[in-house]
Amino acid sequence: MNDGKPTGQKPKWWSRPTSTPPAAIAEPAAPVADEGDFTLAAPATPEPAATEPATPEPVAMEAPAQEAVGPEVPEVPAAGTATPEVPAQAAVVPEAAHAAAPVPQQASAGLQDRAEVPVGGQPQSQPLHEPDEYRTPPYGGPGPWAPAPPVQRPVATPAHDVPVPHQQQTTPQPVPTPPAQWVQYDPWGAPGAPVAPLTVSSVPPARSPRSRRGRALVAALVLALITGVVGGAVGAYVERNGGITTVELPQAGAEDSGRAPDSVAGIAASALPSVVTLHVSGAGSSGTGTGFVLDTQGHILTNNHVVDAAASSGEITVTFSSGETADAKLVGRDSGYDLAVVKVTGVSGLKPLPLGNSDNVRVGDPVVAIGAPFDLQNTVTSGIISAKERPITAGGEKGDGSDVSYVDALQTDAPINPGNSGGPLVDSKARVIGINSAIRAAGDGSGGDSGAQSGSIGLGFAIPINQGKRVAEELINTGKATHPVIGVSLDMQFNGDGARVGEKGKDGSASVTPGGPAAKAGVRAGDVITKVDGQRVHSGEELIVKIRAHRPGDRLELTLLRGGKEQTKTLTLGSSQGD
Numbered sequence: 001m002n003d004g005k006p007t008g009q010k011p012k013w014w015s016r017p018t019s020t021p022p023a024a025i026a027e028p029a030a031p032v033a034d035e036g037d038f039t040l041a042a043p044a045t046p047e048p049a050a051t052e053p054a055t056p057e058p059v060a061m062e063a064p065a066q067e068a069v070g071p072e073v074p075e076v077p078a079a080g081t082a083t084p085e086v087p088a089q090a091a092v093v094p095e096a097a098h099a100a101a102p103v104p105q106q107a108s109a110g111l112q113d114r115a116e117v118p119v120g121g122q123p124q125s126q127p128l129h130e131p132d133e134y135r136t137p138p139y140g141g142p143g144p145w146a147p148a149p150p151v152q153r154p155v156a157t158p159a160h161d162v163p164v165p166h167q168q169q170t171t172p173q174p175v176p177t178p179p180a181q182w183v184q185y186d187p188w189g190a191p192g193a194p195v196a197p198l199t200v201s202s203v204p205p206a207r208s209p210r211s212r213r214g215r216a217l218v219a220a221l222v223l224a225l226i227t228g229v230v231g232g233a234v235g236a237y238v239e240r241n242g243g244i245t246t247v248e249l250p251q252a253g254a255e256d257s258g259r260a261p262d263s264v265a266g267i268a269a270s271a272l273p274s275v276v277t278l279h280v281s282g283a284g285s286s287g288t289g290t291g292f293v294l295d296t297q298g299h300i301l302t303n304n305h306v307v308d309a310a311a312s313s314g315e316i317t318v319t320f321s322s323g324e325t326a327d328a329k330l331v332g333r334d335s336g337y338d339l340a341v342v343k344v345t346g347v348s349g350l351k352p353l354p355l356g357n358s359d360n361v362r363v364g365d366p367v368v369a370i371g372a373p374f375d376l377q378n379t380v381t382s383g384i385i386s387a388k389e390r391p392i393t394a395g396g397e398k399g400d401g402s403d404v405s406y407v408d409a410l411q412t413d414a415p416i417n418p419g420n421s422g423g424p425l426v427d428s429k430a431r432v433i434g435i436n437s438a439i440r441a442a443g444d445g446s447g448g449d450s451g452a453q454s455g456s457i458g459l460g461f462a463i464p465i466n467q468g469k470r471v472a473e474e475l476i477n478t479g480k481a482t483h484p485v486i487g488v489s490l491d492m493q494f495n496g497d498g499a500r501v502g503e504k505g506k507d508g509s510a511s512v513t514p515g516g517p518a519a520k521a522g523v524r525a526g527d528v529i530t531k532v533d534g535q536r537v538h539s540g541e542e543l544i545v546k547i548r549a550h551r552p553g554d555r556l557e558l559t560l561l562r563g564g565k566e567q568t569k570t571l572t573l574g575s576s577q578g579d
Contacts, residue, residue, distance in 0.1 A: 274353035282314015290423030302422030332475030338405035356431035358464035371423030383414030416460030434462030487516020521571035531559035
């Protein structure tokens with residue numbers, strides 16, 4: 001069957017065949033072969049059948065210029081016919097035909113084995129073998145990303161059996177064949193762009209940012225590990241060896257050594273030059289105590305139990321705060337008040353300690369105690385007045401009661417220990433308000449520090465300076481102290497509340513001294529005294545303490561019970577010579 005193609009001929013490469021025979025086209029002259037080309041003789045063209053006119057070659061339409069991707073693809077001419085130029089890409093066909101069947105985009109670069117056909121009248125070489133359909137587009141190079149051929153639309157759609165004129169196409173320019181070596185294929189490169197050959201270079205390939213970040217992270221981890229190891233080693237060395245260099249610690253510079261007069265430091269600085277330490281020995285015993293200077297003549301006040309060992313014969317040595325020592329002699333002492341006065345001679349520059357008024361002291365006032373506890377001289381402690389008018393008794397080692405002291409004491413929590421006895425208790429103006437005399441030790445009921453080596457538990461007692469001043473003046477002037485009395489003998493075994501007047505005296509005499517202050521006031525044996533000047537008394541010791549807190553000649557008001565009835569008596573205190 002004749003389908004419009006010439007029969008008995010080798011197939012030609014067409015852009016697309018047409019069913020309508022075109023007008024006859026003059027056969028162009030054969031092209032002149034270039035030097036080096038092998039020209040093959042064209043085969044004879046058989047005569048067309050009589051019943052059918054020969055189908056002439058269609059005229060190729062002129063295709064737009066486009067850069068070829070592969071090498072030139074020539075057409076093989078039929079025998080006895082003119083071979084038109086084969087365009088680098090398919091000629092334009094009607095829209096319907098183009099949509100029905102795809103047209104190859106451009107000539108394959110893999111047809112170099114074919115012989116060349118004459119184009120434009122120039123002879124070309126014949127193919128050496130049949131074309132490989134898998135090397136033609138879209139299977140062959142340059143790849144699946146080769147650009148699609150442009151579509152040229154005719155001015156008008158041709159009618160049935162009307163030939164579609166083709167425009168003359170320009171001969172595509174051959175693309176230089178890359179050298180016979182491995183090349184690097186770039187699918188994103190522009191068509192026809194030269195391909196860079198793969199060469200071996202000593203320059204390392206560029207590394208990605210992720211690789212650089214990984215190396216940076218590894219380097220940071222290694223640096224942290226090294227830093228930790230080195231830091232730990234240095235820390236261990238510093239801990240074991242105390243540092244690498246010489247240690248110089250910060251320190252405050254020199255400051256003014258002055259202190260406020262009412263501070264503890266100011267009080268101590270003012271009072272210490274007047275405080276002394278006494279070392280006493282005699283009668284087979286020795287002891288240490290404290291005293292303070294009363295005047296520039298060298299009189300020093302202390303406790304009686306401090307100097308009791310040297311009462312008959314013994315030695316007393318006084319050491320001042322400056323370290324200077326001097327011998328002292330006993331001037332007078334009184335066991336009832338537990339006070340004594342000694343005197344040093346040949347010492348100049350003595351500084352008397354000013355005396356205060358114990359009646360002005362209030363509970364809570366700050367105080368400072370100075371002494372030599374356990375022979376540690378110039379010891380300063382501080383506290384407050386924790387109570388007033390505490391009736392205490394001290395002494396009593398002789399057993400006959402002749403050495404018992406009765407004191408209406410000031411109580412303080414300033415630490416007082418054995419060796420503080422006789423030392424001053426001063427107020428915020430460095431004035432003496434009491435003489436440290438006794439302590440209450442844990443488990444010790446005596447209340448005195450004589451023979452008791454227990455430490456302070458915050459219960460210290462001092463003789464009020466008003467009483468100490470009177471006794472000291474009497475000891476300096478007469479060597480003896482007087483005691484105020486009411487002229488009665490008390491029943492010390494009475495267990496009731498108050499002080500009961502006994503039925504008889506010590507030697508069987510009357511318990512109320514005839515003509516004495518109590519007899520004149522109307523006090524009788526068996527009366528129970530409950531108050532002195534309105535202050536409650538609970539025992540005979542408390543009554544003695546309250547009476548001795550006054551001077552002889554002072555008037556007192558006594559409240560007593562007689563037959564279950566309360567009565568009030570007023571009397572004037574008498575005087576007795578102390579021991």
